[in-house]
Amino acid sequence: MTEALSVKNITKAFPGVLANDNISLSVEKGTIRAIVGENGAGKTTLMNVIYGLYQPDSGQIFINGEEVTFSSPRDAIAQGIGMVHQHFKLVPSxxxxxxxxxxxxxxxxxxxxxxxxxxxxxxxxxxxxxxxxxxxxxxxxxxxxxxxxxxxxxxxxGVEILVLDEPTAVLTDIETKELFVMLRNLVEQGITILFISHKLREVLEISDDISVMRAGKLVGTVKCEETDECQLAEMMVGRETIGGRMRETKQKGELIMEIEGLSVLDNRDLTAVKDASLNLYSGEIVGGAGVDGNGQEEFVEALLGLRPLTSGKIRIDGKEIQELSTREIREAGVAYIPSDRYRSGVAVEGTIWENMVPGEYYVKPYSNGLALAMPEIMMMSGTLIQKFNVATPGLDAKTGNLSGGNIQRVIAARELGLEKAKVVIASQPTRGIDIAGTEAIRQMLIDYANRGAAVFVISADLDEILSLSDRVVVFYEGNVLDAGYYDETIRQRISWLMTSGKDYCVD
Ligand SMILES: Nc1ncnc2c1ncn2[C@@H]1O[C@H](COP(=O)(O)OP(=O)(O)OP(=O)(O)O)[C@@H](O)[C@H]1O
Ligand SMILES: [Mg+2]
Structure with a gap:
């Protein structure tokens, strides 16, 4: 074989995460190498190192057997490596x-x-x-x-090695088929391709070899014709027994929120969620697992009135809410922790106290007619800041200057602090938050369920799902699939559903 590219012992750390832990791999010229792994496994980091965007902390890169070092993508391109990011960088005009x-x-x-x-x-x-x-x-x-x-x-x-980071995530099925025809043409002409994808079916269709990453490490590389979805799912997710479970399963209470036949479009007007149904019960925590981009964001936005439904009904306590505004839905008792805290969670220019009130300012005791009742607001904000351990110089501080974790605490404090929600919807509630903050937010969600709220937690972090959920659903290509109640085999069912849409494996 002729080796086009190899890396040896690549290590790259970011504050608090070892994104690439001593990775070595070698790719044969004129082949397609898939790189798979869960969200956060370290795939993009490795590709960015290969493309000269990041310098590794240690390790070497070889092209055609010669060691190379890159200080920028310009160097990588000069040595024959090109990369296409998930977000295109073309000039629109x-x-x-x-x-x-x-x-x-x-x-x-x-x-x-x-x-x-x-x-x-x-x-x-x-x-x-x-x-x-x-x-x-x-x-x-x-x-x-x-x-x-x-x-x-x-x-x-003139690049001869092409790195494609999740190229099919933005494509329709037909566009994906067209892309694959082009990729085959490229390899026939001697181009070598590294291809990141979460869709195992595609990976098995297009690649020659598949490297699996998990938590910063390379788990292994397998030949495409010698593996299947089951083996790959197991390599990706692992078999470890589940640690860190915070939840004792409780009996569920009465039905609170009913979602029936929900369909929603994404920002490109393509189907994001198809005919999805889900019931949320008092006292129960339901986890929504799945690789990012399988419809979970759009689903949650639809529940909150932030995205129109193309069909379906949503009821709370038997009353339809799908026509209501976001504010009315919140008044009906829905608390929401959004995943994109900068876009929809807080006003970054606002002070902490301003961000504490948005959902509440039009109700007594915080509003006396038109004016805001400042002493009450300051008192409430102060109490919540303390309860949720937000590290801030004061209530007048600008929210955008807090760290990501502290911003998330401000949102959690606002949404969960008032203890009256019937339904709590949390999307990636602990993403980017330190361990203490993560535990505090998870405990709050559990307390909510124990007080009788219906809690729905979306997370790309399987450990988070397993730590909290009584029952799990999996988002896969816009479908909401039932993984059942928590038990010792649930991790395996979830991993199969996440990667193939099926909850069984036939060898
Ligand atoms: N520039 C950065 N600064 C700090 N941390 C980072 C940076 N880039 C990545 N990380 C962290 O490194 C880890 C690996 O991230 P990476 O983007 O490589 O994962 P991935 O496998 O591509 O995941 P996904 O499937 O979600 O794209 C994650 O914990 C991520 O938060
Ligand atoms: Mg990535």
Missing amino acids: YTLAQNIALGVEPRKGIFIDEPALNKSVKAIADKYGFQINEREVTVDVSVGEQQRAEILKALYR
Whole structure:
């Protein structure tokens, strides 16, 4: 075999996480290597190291057997490595050809030679069998075509190793099939591809070899024809017995929230959630597991009135709420901890006390008609800040200056502090929070359920799900699949559902 790329003993730490722990792997020229692993396993970090975006703390990179060091992606590209990120970096107002040749355009004197530019881009597209309209303006073309332009941008610079970070996450099924045809063309011409994906079915369809990462480590590399979804799921998720369970399973009470036949579109108007049903009961914690991007965000937004339903009904205590505004839904007793705390959780420009009241300011005792009742607000905020251990110089501090973990505590304090919610919906409630903060927030969710609220926790962190849930559902390609009640085999059922949509494995 001819080795195109290898890494030896790559280690890369970020504050508090060992993102890559002594990783070694070798990729044969003209093959497709898939890299799989749960959210946070370290895949993107490793690719960023290979692409020169991050410098490793230790370890070596070899291209065609020669050791290389990169101080930037420019160096990596010069050595023949290109990368396409999940979020495209094209200039929207440029034509595809202008984007593809950006910075290396053919010139006539000091001017860009547009005809030569278009011709050279077309020649590269033809050579690799990519269909694009190189003269179209980028904003006007489909996501699939923009992605083709991103790949061509790398090929235009002569790269021979192409890193694709979750290229199919943004594509429709048809676009994915088209991409795979193009990838096969590329490898036939000697290009080597590293391909990150969460979809095991796809990985098994397109790759030659599959490397599995878990918690920063390389678990192993298997040949595609010698493995299956079951083995991969087990390598990804592990078999360890479950530690750190915080929840004693309780008897569920009466039905509080009923979600029936819910369908929702994503921001591209593609189906994000299809005909999903779920019942939430008093006193019960339901965990929503799943790899990010399988519809869980859109599902939660729909429950909160933040995203329109294309069909379905949502009831609280038997009353339909799907037509209500977010504010009315909150008044009906729904507390919400959003995952994107900067976008929807707080006003970063606001003070802490201002962020403590948004859901409440229009009700007594915090409002006397039009004016806010400041002494009451300050008292309530002060109590909550103390109860939730928010580290802040004072209630007048600007919220955006707090650390991520402290911002999350402000939100949790606001949403959970008033102890009257009937339903608590928490989306990635502890993402980016330190251990003490994580435990405090999890304990709060448990206290809520113990007081009779219906609690629904979405998390990409399987350990969080297993630590809290009485019952688990899995989001897979927009479906909400039932993994059943907590027991000693639930981890395996969840991992199968997450990666293949099935809750059994036939060997
Ligand atoms: N720039 C950064 N600063 C701090 N921590 C980081 C940074 N990049 C990644 N991490 C952390 O390193 C770990 C690995 O992250 P990475 O993005 O490599 O995971 P991944 O396998 O690509 O996950 P996903 O499937 O969610 O994309 C995570 O704990 C992440 O929070
Ligand atoms: Mg990633």
